């Protein structure tokens with residue numbers, strides 16, 4: 149296994165961190181060479197396998213990301229925007245591919261990721277699954293075919309621990325719809341409706357969020373006009389789809405020049 153690329157996972161104790169650890173270990177295409185958690189976390193200093201309730205792996209969880217990144221060819225990062233901004237700089241320093249699954253960025257945080265991508269391959273997507281990335285292409289095609297008298301609404305549902313809304317996927321789908329329609333999403337989106345909102349703005353792209361229980365991730369894009377409605381839907385039932393996509397992105401990134409990429413690039417869609 150020592151001839152396959154080495155991968156570091158950040159936010160290792162998280163839902164995606166643990167799923168990624170299983171995916172990388174079982175892939176035969178990469179090996180886990182580092183696992184990062186924040187300073188003070190109870191897993192730091194422990195063997196990762198033991199911390200996850202299994203057999204020892206020889207990978208000790210660390211709170212020193214740069215030391216871990218320096219040993220790896222790729223970093224897979226599903227954490228939080230502030231952490232990802234720091235990890236981007238360190239991945240660039242280590243010249244490691246940086247796969248970013250984190251969502252919830254403000255526009256200025258997205259802009260702040262760019263300098264690091266001059267020195268490293270950065271692959272970022274609000275959803276790493278094949279199904280959702282295919283859906284974005286479908287949404288763009290349908291939006292392009294329909295006039296603005298078809299209202300577009302994106303409805304997303306997630307588990308009750310999710311901290312950002314609308315989801316990164318919903319924003320990807322909204323952006324694809326806006327591109328299909330030939331408008332910018334900024335200035336044409338409506339979300340969080342409440343009270344006397346007035347009639348729906350013509351041409352707007354609407355967002356609604358549901359949070360409950362253990363929903364992995366569900367997205368509907370609704371095209372509605374007088375007399376008919378078209379609904380495009382993706383349902384995730386297993387986080388493994390995101391982890392497999394992220395690992396695919398990491399391996400793809402090894403052959404790319406520094407710069408910013410997304411899953412449409414990785415999947416060649």
Ligand SMILES: NC(=O)C1=CN([C@@H]2O[C@H](COP(=O)(O)OP(=O)(O)OC[C@H]3O[C@@H](n4cnc5c(N)ncnc54)[C@H](OP(=O)(O)O)[C@@H]3O)[C@@H](O)[C@H]2O)C=CC1
Pocket residue numbers: 158159160161162163164165185186189226227228230231248249250251252273274275276277316390
């Ligand atoms: N692009 C995609 O396909 C997908 C994206 N996501 C996104 O991935 C992210 C993580 O999701 P999920 O695993 O469910 O979340 P969790 O809350 O389960 O895990 C997040 C992990 O990141 C760590 N973390 C958070 N902030 C920091 C920080 N400032 N410094 C260091 N570590 C930090 C957390 O540590 P601690 O517990 O100590 O806070 C935790 O280990 C979210 O943004 C989510 O939307 C999720 C699924 C798919």
Ligand SMILES: O=C(O)C1=N[C@H](C(=O)O)C[C@H](O)C1
Pocket residue numbers: 251274275306310314315316317318364365366
């Ligand atoms: O937080 C999650 O869980 C998920 N986040 C991503 C998003 O914001 O769209 C992807 C997926 O839907 C799960």
